[in-house]
Amino acid sequence: MQSEILSIGTELLLGEIVDTNARYISSRLRDIGVNVYRRVTVGDNPDRLLTAFKESLGRSDIVIATGGLGPTDDDVTAKCLASALGRGLYFDESAWDSIRQSYLRRGRLLDETSSSARKQASIIEGGFFIPNPVGTAPGQGVEVDGKLALLLPGPPSEMQPMFESHVIPLITKNFSGLTPIYCVNLNVAGLCESMVGELLADLLESSNPTVAPYADSGQVRVRIAARGADKGEALAKISDVEKEVRRRLSPYVYGKNEETIEMAIGRLLVRKGLTLAVAESVTGGLICHRITEVPGSSRYFKMGMVAYHPEVKISTMGIPPHAVHREDAANEEVASGMAESVRLLAGAAVGLATTGFAGPEGGSDKEPVGAVYIGISHKRIGITAERVIFSGSRSRIKVLAAQRALYLLYRLLTEPDKNRG
DSSP states (O other), rough: EEEEEEEOOOHHHHHHSSOOHHHHHHHHHHHHHHHEEEEEEEOOOOHHHHHHHHHHHHOOSEEESSSSOOSSSSOOOHHHHHHTOOOEEEHHHHHHHHHHHHHHHOOOOOTTTTTHHHTTTTEEOOOEEEOSHHHHHHEEEEEEETTEEEEEOOSSSHHHIIIIIIIIIHHHHHHHHOOEEEEEEEEOOSSSSHHHHHTTTTGGGGGSSSSEEEEEESSEOOOOOOOOSSSSHHHHHHHHHHHHHHHHHHSSSSTOOOOOOOHHHHHHHHHHHHOEEEESTTTTTTTHHHHTTTTGGGGTTTEEEESHHHHHHHHHHOOOOOHHHHHSSSSHHHHHHHHHHHHHTTTSSSSEEEHHHHHHHOSSSSOOEEEEEEEEEEETTTEEEEEEEEEEEEEHHHHHHHHHHHHHHHHHSSGGGGTOO
């Protein structure tokens, strides 16, 4: 089955919001064995939207559109699909009752005579409405010449429950013989995408399962995907390749699928009976945020602080003034001192610290913008520090620095000679 996704809304074209719907729909269609042929973004323009529907219906078996189902004049999705099919719209009492119930759930009054509200109950002739359990606007669909066109609301919080409850069952019922694609993603830190590609070069030529690395916010993900009507057989193929990928990339694979490096660090700290404290300068609290996003992190995370101003590094953390006030104020002595100080202040087993220049101003000839020092203090092993240089925007440097710091902590916790904790 070939499918297309139409993301509708001028706000998408203007870059005012990110199209997370297309990503979600693509991944869920993949899961049930439907190929996504194309993803198209169209503004709230009737002529262009009409053309987009005609082209998509001419190419694909399934067309899924999101957005443009609201009550305002520029919400023209249903009207344009009806025109593309040569059909009209009719007022659907079931859809209207769904809207009425939505207003009741929210404790709001519905003006039964409002033309804008009633507009949302306009369904394409020969079509059907899809209940919206969260918002106001119902979805709808129509089958024509063996093809299926579906219209869903734009807000992800409304679209996703409708997709799970109604769209997936509808597709699997209408189209038999779908062959699902099963995927596993291995999360890799400490290697760039090109290095991962070189280490897995021959595996990247495989067709079933397929292997593909891709960069993802300071790390690399390796996707292993297999297609098969028999789930067990497909997963067995994935398992064999996964073992080989892990063997080649060891010890850089820290997790699988949605597992984050902070989750892996948390498990290691609990297993080893260690506690952690963090002092951040350049990363501004990103590391602490990520660590505390993990449920149960209070078992091992004792304290976090953002020591941003030079005087705070001196007065609160005890960093020597000469190290803080020199031209290259981000340096190994500061990073190491912050890591040791926060560990002692918190009474933790491990201290982690970052300092550096995120830009766009600052830095020096010796330490340019993007230079970051990461310090780690371990109660038994001692203190280490690493210098890294990142490029890009201020926010990108901060994100990459946080990711690198977490990776260095993970590596310390997993090195064989340090497994005793």
